[in-house]
Amino acid sequence: MNQIKKLLIIGFVWPEPNSSAAGGRMMQLISIFKENGFEITFASAALDSDFMVDLSELGVAKKSIELNAVSFDDFVTELNPDIVLFDRFMIEEQFGWRVTEKCPKAIRILDTEDLHCLRTARQKAFKENRKFEITDLFSEEVAKREIASILRCDLSLIISEFEMNVLTDHFRINTDLLFYLPFLVDKMSKENLLKLPSFQDRRNFVFIGNFLHEPNWNTVQYLKEAIWPSIRKEFPEAVLEVYGAYPSQKVLQLHQPKSGFYIKGRAEDANEVVEKARVVLAPIRFGAGLKGKLLEAMQCGTPSVTTTIGSEAMHSNLPWNGFIEDDVFEFAKKAAVLYQDENLWKQAQKNGISIINECYQKSDYSDRLMPIVDSLLLDSESHRLHNFMGNLLQHHAYRSTMYMSKWIEAKNKS
Incomplete structure (x- = not known):
């Protein structure tokens, strides 16, 4: 033995x-x-x-x-x-x-x-x-x-x-x-998407990340001060829900329902939160490694808009499951388009499955x-x-x- x-x-x-x-x-x-x-x-x-x-x-x-x-x-x-x-x-x-x-x-x-x-x-x-x-x-x-x-x-x-x-x-x-x-992660097929909420059944933009991690806190600040005002100009009805473990008082103070910016705190079930959202926003400006929140978005069939740093080393040479954009105004435009264009959104979903199956088995x-x-x-x-x-x-x-x-x-x- x-x-x-x-x-x-x-x-x-x-x-x-x-x-x-x-x-x-x-x-x-x-x-x-x-x-x-x-x-x-x-x-x-x-x-x-x-x-x-x-x-x-x-x-x-x-x-x-x-x-x-x-x-x-x-x-x-x-x-x-x-x-x-x-x-x-x-x-x-x-x-x-x-x-x-x-x-x-x-x-x-x-x-x-x-x-x-x-x-x-x-x-x-x-x-x-x-x-x-x-x-x-x-x-x-x-x-x-x-x-x-x-x-x-x-x-x-x-x-x-x-x-x-x-x-x-x-x-x-x-x-x-x-x-x-x-x-x-486990292999996904296009049939897996049929078990997830559809385009019509999803609402709002979402960001999710542990606030003890400095790049996440910086990202939320950037969203609040620069990205979100631009998205609201493109899409006035837009709502962003920000989730994350261990939010400090300075994070909670960013809560501003009048502008559609909601600080939600810890998500009891991160997958459930991301599956209900239509688009993940992650304008990450510094950091390293792979971004778990973006892989999680792919698994949940949720397209994302991120930066070059956010997508670094995550997708080989495959098309991103959404958009990669470093300019504030282009980021906002792409986010609004992805949220509202069902055909573009569905293609982004499929791109996410290809990335999962090619890069993370x-x-x-x-x-x-x-x-x-x-x-x-x-x-x-x-x-x-x-x-x-x-x-x-x-x-x-x-x-x-x-x-x-x-x-x-x-x-x-x-």
Whole structure:
């Protein structure tokens, strides 16, 4: 009988698939490993939340852990996982050296979620009112930390082809250390559209996104101040409903029913909200990774209008399921036309199905990932031998992280 393989996931937060695309992404990763026979433990130092998924229902063990505490060493030694998956580079920084020290044979996998250094550099360029350049990444402190984390791990899961190219072409990361893994969904057919609300049965524009994510908050500000007034000129009866988890008071203050701008707060069922809407608006001005809200729109048969950043790496060379527009006035015009032209709207729906089936099929990627994982489990020594920079960083960089953590640990005891 084959020995059961153990996977430890160390989460930045507990998964909230109804609150963010990151939560949905984590659920997809859990699903892949569960389907391949792994016994999974999910650990996090985050506080429980009202909206976290019930891991026990998925057959996943839940473990609360502490930062900068020797108790984690005892826990991971006893668990002795075959694989440890770090949720974002900050978690690898915090716990990676402990895993390496206590479970040196465990395969270390990093799920980047998106390239934080790319998002940070773009946000900085936006706030400085200048064009982002790839070379901006090289001066970002977070880039040094994130790339070091990627090099220290045996494999990093990259969600965007654009980010794959950034890592291989500009940071010169060996492709053996990277695996492209986008969002993963089931195949759709045109018959699936018949089960969804029709053009006539849908109402209003919608935006949906977690407000703890800075690009989402900026997008809603942009909608309120620039995009929405232009849409109302084109289409005076238009209504926009803005949904998102964790809205702050500054978000709630944008609620203005007289102008058709409604702040709705958390959506209990995001799919239901998007399925009832006729068009998704997402004028995203900075960010990284893939936009879960736009893939969700395609799954719900809801065309969208977004920006170049919003659509980045999401549709290969296929036509978008709506429009991609960076100019404020053109964005507004396209949104109004898409909302009112049924034939154009239906074609956009079909474009979305083509994108889903071409770019996001779960089996295509999980079937490629698991052989790589199995190969690492069989012969990690050879893989690590060829990752000299990773070995170098293990030797030097971890020392500073380790001693800082031990200092905090000792300070907390005193």
